Amino acid sequence: MSTPYRPDSGAEIRTGAGTRGGPGGRRARVGAGRGVPLPLLLPALAGLVFLLLPLTALLVRTPWRSLPEQLTSAEVWEALRLSLICASAATAVSLVLGVPLAWLLARAEFRGRGLVRALVTLPLVLPPVVGGVALLLALGRNGVVGQWLDSWFGITLPFTTAGVVVAEAFVAMPFLVISVEGTLRAADPRFEEAAMTLGASRFTAFRRVTLPLIMPGIAAGSVLAWARALGEFGATITFAGNFPGRTQTMPLAVYLALQNDPAAAVALSLVLLAVSVAVLAGLRDRWATVR
Amino acid sequence: MTPRSVQRTLRAGAGAAVLLALSACSSPGGSSTPGSSASADGSGNVSGPVTVFAAASLKESFTALGKDFEKAHPGTKVTFSFGGSDTLAAGITGGAPADVFAAASPRTMAVVSDAGGVSGTPSTFVRNQLEIATLPGNPDRITSLKDLTGAGLKVVLCDRTVPCGAATQKALDAAGLELTPVSYEQDVKSALTKVELKEADASVVYRTDVEAAGDKVEGVEFPESADAVNDYPIALLKDAPNPAAAEEFVAYVRSAEGRKVLTGAGFLAP
Numbered sequence: 001m002s003t004p005y006r007p008d009s010g011a012e013i014r015t016g017a018g019t020r021g022g023p024g025g026r027r028a029r030v031g032a033g034r035g036v037p038l039p040l041l042l043p044a045l046a047g048l049v050f051l052l053l054p055l056t057a058l059l060v061r062t063p064w065r066s067l068p069e070q071l072t073s074a075e076v077w078e079a080l081r082l083s084l085i086c087a088s089a090a091t092a093v094s095l096v097l098g099v100p101l102a103w104l105l106a107r108a109e110f111r112g113r114g115l116v117r118a119l120v121t122l123p124l125v126l127p128p129v130v131g132g133v134a135l136l137l138a139l140g141r142n143g144v145v146g147q148w149l150d151s152w153f154g155i156t157l158p159f160t161t162a163g164v165v166v167a168e169a170f171v172a173m174p175f176l177v178i179s180v181e182g183t184l185r186a187a188d189p190r191f192e193e194a195a196m197t198l199g200a201s202r203f204t205a206f207r208r209v210t211l212p213l214i215m216p217g218i219a220a221g222s223v224l225a226w227a228r229a230l231g232e233f234g235a236t237i238t239f240a241g242n243f244p245g246r247t248q249t250m251p252l253a254v255y256l257a258l259q260n261d262p263a264a265a266v267a268l269s270l271v272l273l274a275v276s277v278a279v280l281a282g283l284r285d286r287w288a289t290v291r
Numbered sequence: 292m293t294p295r296s297v298q299r300t301l302r303a304g305a306g307a308a309v310l311l312a313l314s315a316c317s318s319p320g321g322s323s324t325p326g327s328s329a330s331a332d333g334s335g336n337v338s339g340p341v342t343v344f345a346a347a348s349l350k351e352s353f354t355a356l357g358k359d360f361e362k363a364h365p366g367t368k369v370t371f372s373f374g375g376s377d378t379l380a381a382g383i384t385g386g387a388p389a390d391v392f393a394a395a396s397p398r399t400m401a402v403v404s405d406a407g408g409v410s411g412t413p414s415t416f417v418r419n420q421l422e423i424a425t426l427p428g429n430p431d432r433i434t435s436l437k438d439l440t441g442a443g444l445k446v447v448l449c450d451r452t453v454p455c456g457a458a459t460q461k462a463l464d465a466a467g468l469e470l471t472p473v474s475y476e477q478d479v480k481s482a483l484t485k486v487e488l489k490e491a492d493a494s495v496v497y498r499t500d501v502e503a504a505g506d507k508v509e510g511v512e513f514p515e516s517a518d519a520v521n522d523y524p525i526a527l528l529k530d531a532p533n534p535a536a537a538e539e540f541v542a543y544v545r546s547a548e549g550r551k552v553l554t555g556a557g558f559l560a561p
Contacts, residue, residue, distance in 0.1 A: 133484075142489035158490050159445070159473040238481070241474025242450065248475075255477065259377040259452035 055273070062270055063263040070267040075244055075253070080271060083249040086161065087229035090168035091176075094225045097169075098176040099218060103206065105177070106184035117181075124174050131170055132238025139166065139239075163240035164247050168229035175228050176221035183217025184210070223283055230276055337536035338366030342388060344379040345371055346395035346454075346523065347480050348419065351503045352556040353393070353544075359552070360543050367536050375478045376400075376454060383408055383528065390537035393525040393544070395419070396454035400524040410534070413526035416545050417558035420520050421458055422498045423511040424486050431492050436466050436513045439493055447482050447491040450475040455482070458519040459495045465518035483508065497521070502557035520559070 036044075063070075070076060105117050123131055139146040141156050149155040157163040191213060195205040211218075233251040240247040242256070250272045258265040341360075345353050350373045357369035372379065372389070376399035383389055384406045392409075393416070394400040400413045425433050431444060439446050448470070449456030456475065463470055473491065476482040483500050485491040487507045501510035525544060531537045543549050554560060 133488075136488055136490055140488060140490045158485075237477055241447065241485070242476065243472070243474050256450050256452050256475075258381075259375070259450070262381075 058266060058269060058273070062266050066263060067267050067270075070264055071271065076268060076271065078245050079248050079250045079253040079268075080275065082161070082164070082245070082247075083230055083251075083272070084275070086164045086168055086249060087172075087226050087232075089165045090172055090229040091222050091226040093165065093169040094173040094176045095218070095222060098173045098221070098225075099180055102177045102180035102184060103210070106181045107189070120177055121174050123171055128171055128232065128234025128236075129238050132167060132235035135167060135170060135235065135239040158239060159241045159243065159247060161240075161246055164236055164249060167235040167239040168232045171232050171235050172225040172229040175224040176218075179221030179224060180214060180217050183214045183220075187213050219283070223280060227276060227280065230272070336366075337364055337533075337539045339533045339536055340368045340370060341390050341533055341536045341540050342370050342372070343391040343393065343537075343540065344383060344387070344389045345373055345391075345393040346376045346379070346399075347373050347478055348395055348455075348497050348499055349373065349393055349523070352499070352553050352558070356544060356549055356552050359548065360540055363543070364536070364539065367539075369540065377402070377452075386530075388530070388532050389528055390531040390533050391525065391540055392528055393523060395521060395523055396457070397522055397524055398457075399454065400526060403528070404526065408529050409526045410529045410531065411527060413524035414545070415522040415561040416525045416549075417523045417553050418520050418561055419497045419499055419523060419558055421455070421462055421495055421513075421516040422501050423493055423513060424483060424496050424501050424504070424508040425493045425511055426486065426489060427506060427509055429509050429511065433493055433511055435511075436462065436468060436470075436495075436515055439495070440468055440470050444493065445491045446470065446472045447474045447476050447485045447494045448472040449479055449482050449495070450477060453478055454521055455479040455495070455497060458521050461519035462495070462513070462515040466515040497557075499557035522561070523558075 136143060136158060138144050139157050141150050157166055191209050192205045195209045231251055233255060236249060237252050242248050242252050254265050254268045257268055353371060357371060360369055361367055376394040376396060380399045380402040383392055383403050392403055403409055404413060423433055448459050451457055451460055479496050479500055482494045483496050483504060486494045487504060501508055525541055527537050527541055550560060
């Protein structure tokens with residue numbers, strides 16, 4: 001980063017925003033006091049560089065010439081399509097189960113709530129591969145619950161697309177729960193209480209008052225969960241295996257391409273990156289208007 | 292496994308002599324490295340840490356060999372990094388500080404030697420043959436590679452990009468069979484795990500993996516595996532931080548005792 005730090009530049013931006021209110025001269029001085037302090041700016045820039053450097057390296061080393069050839073391969077599109085479908089489905093599952101769970105953690109009083117909250121975040125610290133093994137032990141054909149699913153309903157999750165969704169939801173849901181719970185705790189419960197004194201049931205109050213109130217948190221949580229699900233590798237390959245078109249998502253395709261064709265792996269990573277940036281940027285704009 | 296005491300006597304006697312002879316004739320002038328923390332006096336006594344990057348399938352046998360080596364050479368400390376041969380090769384060419392590389396296929400070794408990372412020439416120290424791994428007691432009565440193509444059978448294979456998958460494909464081609472598994476696993480151990488957990492009914496893995504899994508899986512030999520025997524090359528690395536001790540370790544792996552441990556684990560002699 002070569003942009004030199006100019007205390008005034010921040011002030012100018014502030015004035016620009018503030019000109020609607022009045023003359024710029026006085027506000028510029030106020031703005032100067034609110035410029036970005038150096039002890040914050042330097043680590044912030046270092047952080048930005050740290051996060052972007054590997055991605056830049058990926059771009060630098062991308063085999064641009066063979067890229068079109070990589071991108072026209074049917075397998076790549078199949079993997080990408082599967083990735084998008086599974087990540088979206090996993091986000092939907094996380095929403096349906098995660099928002100009520102977040103509400104429970106934030107609003108309901110019960111013993112051991114702290115413990116439950118810690119348990120909910122457990123998949124965050126669990127290495128994903130371990131998560132995959134745990135899922136196999138629980139929901140596999142021979143698993144604690146899975147053997148009943150198999151013998152009663154004939155449902156086996158491993159090696160199926162549904163298994164991919166389960167693995168991704170397992171890893172991604174905590175992100176949504178944490179995000180929504182945080183927003184719920186910050187939201188004023190008196191709105192709900194007011195609704196209830198006016199005769200709404202607790203569920204109606206949740207649906208009509210709380211839910212619109214915490215929408216930004218839900219949106220942010222969904223984006224986080226979706227992004228996490230899209231990049232999920234360890235739990236997916238362990239629980240759902242790897243079969244093109246059925247369970248081979250982009251991260252799996254990238255990993256296996258890395259084994260004998262690193263150039264192809266880089267190209268594939270780039271596709272995944274481009275698509276996720278496009279989707280996230282698109283969502284971000286919409287989500288900003290919600291705010 | 293042979294009793295420890297027997298191994299110790301062997302090592303103290305003929306073994307040491309073999310090691311000395313081997314290291315003496317294969318030394319490309321690497322036994323004296325200025326600036327290295329390791330030392331090697333004239334009698335072949337080496338010390339210091341040795342870092343060995345080895346294919347995942349060597350885990351059990353190399354761990355045992357490392358312990359024996361440390362006992363035979365007090366002052367040495369052997370550290371292993373086990374993983375997929377491709378991943379390890381990428382690590383070495385990327386500058387990982389390793390002394391020795393033992394790969395599960397000549398192709399992965401070539402990745403390192405083509406990049407000029409090998410000191411001397413890699414040599415095959417064992418070979419590994421494929422075997423079908425089935426559930427304990429072989430409930431599906433699998434007796435041949437063809438049986439794996441049966442309907443309703445859940446088979447997992449190694450992905451074709453990893454050595455065991457390439458070997459499996461070779462065996463299938465030799466048998467003229469088409470086999471669609473439920474999953475192409477990322478490495479041989481994950482393929483085996485799926486059978487151990489009874490999520491898959493069968494897999495094609497190395498004999499050594501079946502051996503290491505004990506009674507959790509049952510091995511079924513099949514004739515086509517002879518067409519797909521994998522050579523395991525070992526090499527001293529050019530940028531080895533401790534070349535003297537590393538060379539001694541390679542010699543130990545290739546010695547009579549080393550071979551005994553490896554064949555005990557199911558490997559074939561080269």
